[in-house]
Amino acid sequence: MNLKKIQLYIGIFIVAMLFFIAVFGPLLTPYDPIAISNATFSSPSLSHIFGTDALGRDIFSRVLYGARISLLVSLLAVFIGVALGTFLGLIAGFFGGKIDKFIVLLMDAMYAFPGLLLAITFTAFLGQGIRNVAFAIAIAFVPTYFRLVRNQVLSIKNEPFVEATKVFKVPLWKTVFIYVFLPVVPTLAGILALSIGDAILTEAGLSYLGLGVPPPTPDWGADLSTGQHYILQDYWWCFLFPGIAIFLAVLGFALIGDYLSEEKL
Amino acid sequence: MKGLLKYIGYRLLSSVVMVFIMVTLVFFLLRVLPGDPVQALTGGKAPPEVVRQLKEQLGLNLPIYKQYFRFFSDIFHGNLGNSIVTGESVKSELLERFPATLELALVSVILAAGGGIILGIESAKREGTLFDFIAKLVALSFYAIPIFFVGIVMQYIFGVKLGWFPISGRIDPLNEPDKVISGLYLLDTLLTRNFEGFVDALKHIVLPAFSLALVLFSVIYRITRGNMILQLKKEYVKAARARGLKERKVVYYHAFKNAFIPIFTLIGLQFASLLGGAILTENVFSWPGLGSYLIDRIGYRDFPAIQGAILFYAVIVVFISIGIDIICALINPKIKYE
């Protein structure tokens, strides 16, 4: 089989598993992921197949539930990024002139700014919580999607078929959807997948700095950054499993994203 | 050439506007959002009237617009104010940390670009083969591991277990060059013929630079591979082969020259964003750079320091991105500016 296709299939398989876990994970484990118990740091066994952490919580359950939070945060972040980017791109593209110049300047400035730095600044001020963290991560995505949409708008703005839609009184959202949104979907899909992987990593970084999703929420990033404290102790299961989860999730999305953006080439 | 100069002028002008917008935004955000420097500094321990007094001392009780004007008149006098936390001039604090960041960024970019470009090209040459597949898988895997995790694993293995490299800092304090020439220790120690110091600085930078380079490597690999594949399918590549040129020349000279501009632009932007501080790497390896400075000062709501750092950073980004454009223009005779 074509290796490129294998890449795609591996990616799809991982991501599909991820969504499966996120949806059905809670049914697969008998433990409450935030219930603390006396059995702290017990190594993987039949009753706790991934072992337990410092508070005696079942790591398997936390990893399964963590899929939900990690996906939620990253999907939300990407969604906000796309929504804001699209909105600004439409405004800049359609209005043009000074508004356009202003937004472009702003976006250029943001684009060159390190994503994590932006996220840190925003979480520092917004406070933590899933929504805020997602928003903070999303900020860094806005310029990318803004560019995509704005360029598309500019390229079709003066096309006769767009002019025609005005004559025939096609509702604006339809015009936007058909002529702006649909054409960028192929490009978008690749970037989108890569962004999700990026969001998962950024969230882990925020957690490492103590600015991620607040505990006890089961979250891979937070669990890995707490777990890495135990690298020097023999509690390898505390960091290994959330670490693998992050690694696979990011890899899955990256494989798909890479495939899609290459198909575009 | 004239077009290029005009273009640079325009870019500079719009950059000034951009920097102005950013700094203004930061200025007001700092004052509107929760947290104030005096409380952060005294840890909430000082009685209310003391807090009031300290605010007065720092000019934080003034109406915001007055603080704003003061801030900008300071900037025009080349002054970024004094840090609320340390009382030192923000400018000198930034200038002291910048070389550390620059050194780390330079070394990592060189490492990552070297590896990423070569592997990217070789992958592109073998597009669709097992080699290509594995190379890509490796690159994407590097990308998928959180950097702080890689950092500590490297510290543990190469620092503690094998004892090859120091795990933190830029240089042994006792080897610290007395004379600061460029602020880049690798360079300064060589210039002063302090070879022991050079080796020490080199050993110190290995782990942070490598762990930072891993992520960068996969980004550069990806864009190199993609663009090289694109170029290798072009007619001029076939034509060059048909003229009997060596394969290495065809790939590494002809095709790469054409793939270079997007690769270079990406490396430039990555480099710019590294100059803002590779926050996680700096934290893991206690590298005294700009990123950890900014995080530290955000933790104190040190307004002048935060504003100054953002301004400094924005200016650097502007210069780098203009620099990228100029270099691209010099490489590519086709680019014309209006």
Add this chain to the structure above:
Amino acid sequence: MIKVDGLDIIYPNGFNAVSDIGFEIGKKEVFALVGESGCGKSTTAHALIKLLPKGTEIKGSFMLGDKEIFSLKEKDTRGVRGKDIGMVFQDPLNALNPLVKIKEHFFEIFVAHKVKEKREKLLERIKFLFDFIDLPFERVDAYPFELSGGQRQRVMFALALVMNPSLLILDEPTTALDVLAQKKVLGLIRRAKEEFSSATLLITHDMGVVNEVADKVAVMYKGRIMEMGRKDQILYSPVHPYTKLLISCVPKFNVKDLSIPEIPIDDYDVDGCSFAPRCHLAKDRCFAEKPESKFKHGRRVACFEIQN
């Protein structure tokens, strides 16, 4: 001079692009390979300098003078490319590296083929070629984008001829050009064969071009040569049903687009003659057996009907 025999090309995906092709080209002779796009004529040209995708299987023999090319190692093949065989490509806009000056393109060839002469000498040689292609010598310092398409194609000619190759391969050299530029290029082809006394393999689908410059013509269809002979034979008295059909479509030899008008029979692959499904003469045998190319009417034809 040049002799290709029993050429079979199978792509990595198993597609048999060219089968059993053989032809000869003498010094100062222009041999035109014509046919619809996809018939395998370009593939044939690329096979001669081994520039087909990796894994492509090439069978048969290709004698260049007394050198057998196909059995050469990759390293030695490289020595042949650009030196013994010059090639001009279809798309002049993309055949030169956009970021490399014209001059450098020439010097690269000298380096690649280890021409160790003084710079002035080499420049002189380039100047000679620029005179030949009728381009002011100052233009060697230009970048490709500063030249027009026709100019670029002429530069390609100069590049192909700079090492005095014994075989010049022209892959659709005029297709992308406007009429005036085409005229110039055709002139070049005629002069090149005289002045450089090389053998020329011209790949084209333009019968007008064939009429202007070719000495011998082979008509290809689906990877096989249907009919091969002198230009006047093929253009004015074709015998193979396919050639006939082809020629009838271009009554005045100046229509550029060469395609067969609608024929009410489905085009599908058969075991026998590949043209059989579209052939009005086709018999049962034509569908079952491949006709060999045989000498008939002073030319080679691959058709049972004609051979009978």
Add this chain to the structure above:
Amino acid sequence: MVKKRLFALALPMFLLSSAVAGTKKDTVTIGTLDKWKVLDPAKAYDVMSCNLMQNTLVGLYGYKPGSTVPEPALASSVDISKDGKTYVFHLKKGMIFTNGDEITADTVKKAWDRVFKLKGDPAFLLTGVVESYKAKDKYVFEVKLKYPFAPFLSVVAFTVAYPVPSVFPENSFFKGDKYPASGPLMIKKIKRDRYVYLTKNPKYFDYKNVETKKVLIRQYQNAQTIRLALEKGDIDMSSSLTTLDIRDFMTNPKLKEKFRVYVSPSFVISYIVFNVKKKPFNNPKIRKAIAYLVNRGEIKKFAYNDILREDLYSMIPKNMWGYKPVFNKKPDVQKAVKLLAEAGFTKEHPLKINYWYPAGHYGTDVEKEAQIIKSQLEKTGVIKVTVKTTEWPTYLDYMTKGVLGMFRLGWAPDYIDPDNYVYPFLHSKADASLGSFYKNPELDKLIEKARSESDKKKREELYAKIQEYLWKDAPYIPLHQTESAIVADKKVKGVTNDPVYPRYYLLHK
């Protein structure tokens, strides 16, 4: 060609393997997370800055190593008037800074002038109680207080009251980092956020008894790297490790072979605050119910790896005189449920509250602590807790604005006296700063009386009474008193785990 390449490869390898002289043998290297902010007694209010100045400057008073009792340092003696309002310090003669300037009563006066004028962060500690001061004689310094203030000598022992060399400008804070020293050590080399290199001060009056030669303090950005640096031998000692790592050093045989852990009580306490103005915590029954539910032992075990925490039942620490354990020692769920029921909350109609802790500020263990407290309160079935967190400056902002209802704080004393554990928390003048907004005029009077009383016995009685109020109204729930631990290589001698400040000048190898 091949040879050349091999050589090119071999060269850096050779360079890397050649040993670097680096830190010398006679240098004791300390790793820390604390960063010094400003080296000026008039401005410094953070741990590291004060530590550095304590080792390089001398005050009129100091502390005996390993104790909390103020003892004369620069002063040879002090006369305290009967009303407790006048202090006359007699200075030792011939005490000098490294630049040769002698320290006289005038030096002290000038230093205090700066504090009063510049009004830096810690200035209130002096300005709050001092009425006037003057240099009575070259070696006599007199201070008049606004009211009798028993812990005054402890304040004098704090860096804010230290005399400073003349390089410190009169009208502004000192911005440099190297100043003439008067203490046992002096700053030789210093880089902000990176390291401080201290050497023995040859002009120190007690020079002969200082065994330390060189001390290098390296600053790190995370505790994990410090632990690795210890294991690797980059540093010799540190007090910035996490409880988990400290437990490792205490129990792992391999580590025990090389390192020793010095544990000593500190005066740092941790506690929960209630904003008594905010619903539902304005109801003392609810505050008390929660106090009944907290199980300190369990928190210690799960959140702090069962080390370095001592259960605390009052806001005054155990090892301080005047301590009276007033809070219930064993959790009592029944009593709590009863109190909650009285306040109108039952299983059917549960009490929903938020519990806040500051992210990262007190290390990562507080995170676990919050989880445990949540589960302890929820055991009743009557309380539902949402754990909330935010970054420190925002936290402080929320605290002073009264946004936080029930939240976690810690306290490190400015001076070692029960007053410092009572006045800031319970006196109405200090209310907003610590987030409880607790006010009680009766208690105010008691506190004022206690701080101006000079008889220790009477003071002790007064503090006992004050602590009764603490339990009665429960605006705070004391949790633990921390112990501090220093992990040091066994080669390092002279390690004292001082509750007040680390004495670098006793360290040697």
